[in-house]
Amino acid sequence: MSDQVQDALAQFSDALAARAAATRSFVAGIRVARSRPRSGILWRADVAVASEQVFPKTDEADVILAGGVTVKARVAGRDRGTNVVALRLERPVEAGLPAAAEARLGGLALVFGADASGEAIVRVGVVRAIGPAWHSLAGGRIDRRIVLDLTISNREEGGPVLDAAGGLLGMSTAGPDGRALVIPAATIDQVLAPLLAAGRVERGWLGVALHPVALAATLASATGQDRGLMVMQVTAAGPAARAGILAGDILVAVGGAPAIHPREIARQLGAESAGKSVELRLLRSGAPLTLTAMVTARPAG
Amino acid sequence: MPAEQSLPTRALRVGLIAADPLRREGLTAIVTHGGHQIVDACDEADVVLADGVFVGGGDTPPAVTLGAPEAGQAGRLPREATPAQIDAALRAVAAGLIVRWADEERAEFRALGEDEAPLLTPREVEVLAAIGDGCSNKEVARRLGISQHTVKFHLESLFRKLGAASRAAAVHKGLKQRLISL
Numbered sequence: 001m002s003d004q005v006q007d008a009l010a011q012f013s014d015a016l017a018a019r020a021a022a023t024r025s026f027v028a029g030i031r032v033a034r035s036r037p038r039s040g041i042l043w044r045a046d047v048a049v050a051s052e053q054v055f056p057k058t059d060e061a062d063v064i065l066a067g068g069v070t071v072k073a074r075v076a077g078r079d080r081g082t083n084v085v086a087l088r089l090e091r092p093v094e095a096g097l098p099a100a101a102e103a104r105l106g107g108l109a110l111v112f113g114a115d116a117s118g119e120a121i122v123r124v125g126v127v128r129a130i131g132p133a134w135h136s137l138a139g140g141r142i143d144r145r146i147v148l149d150l151t152i153s154n155r156e157e158g159g160p161v162l163d164a165a166g167g168l169l170g171m172s173t174a175g176p177d178g179r180a181l182v183i184p185a186a187t188i189d190q191v192l193a194p195l196l197a198a199g200r201v202e203r204g205w206l207g208v209a210l211h212p213v214a215l216a217a218t219l220a221s222a223t224g225q226d227r228g229l230m231v232m233q234v235t236a237a238g239p240a241a242r243a244g245i246l247a248g249d250i251l252v253a254v255g256g257a258p259a260i261h262p263r264e265i266a267r268q269l270g271a272e273s274a275g276k277s278v279e280l281r282l283l284r285s286g287a288p289l290t291l292t293a294m295v296t297a298r299p300a301g
Numbered sequence: 302m303p304a305e306q307s308l309p310t311r312a313l314r315v316g317l318i319a320a321d322p323l324r325r326e327g328l329t330a331i332v333t334h335g336g337h338q339i340v341d342a343c344d345e346a347d348v349v350l351a352d353g354v355f356v357g358g359g360d361t362p363p364a365v366t367l368g369a370p371e372a373g374q375a376g377r378l379p380r381e382a383t384p385a386q387i388d389a390a391l392r393a394v395a396a397g398l399i400v401r402w403a404d405e406e407r408a409e410f411r412a413l414g415e416d417e418a419p420l421l422t423p424r425e426v427e428v429l430a431a432i433g434d435g436c437s438n439k440e441v442a443r444r445l446g447i448s449q450h451t452v453k454f455h456l457e458s459l460f461r462k463l464g465a466a467s468r469a470a471a472v473h474k475g476l477k478q479r480l481i482s483l
Contacts, residue, residue, distance in 0.1 A: 053408040083410050135413040137481055145412075154408050173410045176478075181410060210481040214420035230423050232430060232480060250423060262413040262481050269483060 025096030029064035029118025039113035039159040045092035051158035052085040064118030077195030081140020086195040100185035101167020103146045108164040113156030125150035135266040151178035204269030205298035207238020228252045229259045243293035253281035313337045316346035335388040348395040365390045376400040403470040419462040428455040433472040
């Protein structure tokens, strides 16, 4: 190997190490009594964020910062839709979150988390795929799809992901098969305001659990679509229950849009949908049926 | 209990780590009932059985952990694993294999409609929901008003479509990962 190549590698390594050292002002370890340690981000002087899907049901947590400094925090709000839990620190601390950056396909990604004692840990990968805004299974809208080429554990997720220039891409999240996704910083900023103010993100809600199903040939020709969404559970006294929807019904259209792509339906259940009525076309025992539901705000949790 | 005739069984030396005395007693019974011997020092064991998280060093034997879903050990079972599952896991791990529970749950953040796997029919979803509730084939048949033969037919189709090897895996892949809450 030539000296030049060795120098370039050493410089690359030194740059990574320097970057890792600089994260101490915003990588947070999160500890909750009787539960496994988690990773988080010190978002600003009095707020930390972490991954909602692995966060225990609790109101209180300890946030562990650089040098083992521990600050008590209260859970201010959680949003399953975007996988964000917001923690309000008991006292402000010095925070140094870098400015947000746009993810680029193939760009280097430094994925930080915290170990059991709150010390920073890191993985290095690249941005494997990038896509437009998407909706999660829980109905949240995420501004950009960012997939990394590495897997992370539930303990590591919730920490910051940086690009090569040290810009903040967002918060790491374990996706299917542990593949690391990134919740963009912009999405976190959007949900933080309502989470800190009201403890939740206002989002339209029907109160049903749905499962995609194939429609038999006769039903497919009657409805003009080869799939629908079968109602698996109906939340008692929720909008769908009040509209008369039963478990076993198959939803074929919501507000005139075919229930083929759940994304389309999620799009109709944004923050502004609460309080509005929506027409639901269904199949019950193979026969068509139209009901009207009054969308409400999704309850917290 | 009659001796196993089909497979030659080997008695293992098992290092047992359990802080709770009741759990320790229960696990001791399971291990000795399986024909194994409990050893005091873990480094003399063929395999370690740990109730909860176990942090082994470089030369400790492979371990089976119970109720430590994020442990990086060769064997990982839930706390409620059956004696037969624990015994099978100890033997497999001692033989150098990796053991995971078919229904292991890891938190995974998913997109709406990203799953391109084959769609299930409404009947298959109903069968899946019933076995997810813990129903036997007979109970599924009774609940849905169909014959047990038909239940088996749907189950075979489900396993094939989902690429699942067990009922638990089918419920996990087909139901839990696809359920949309709106």
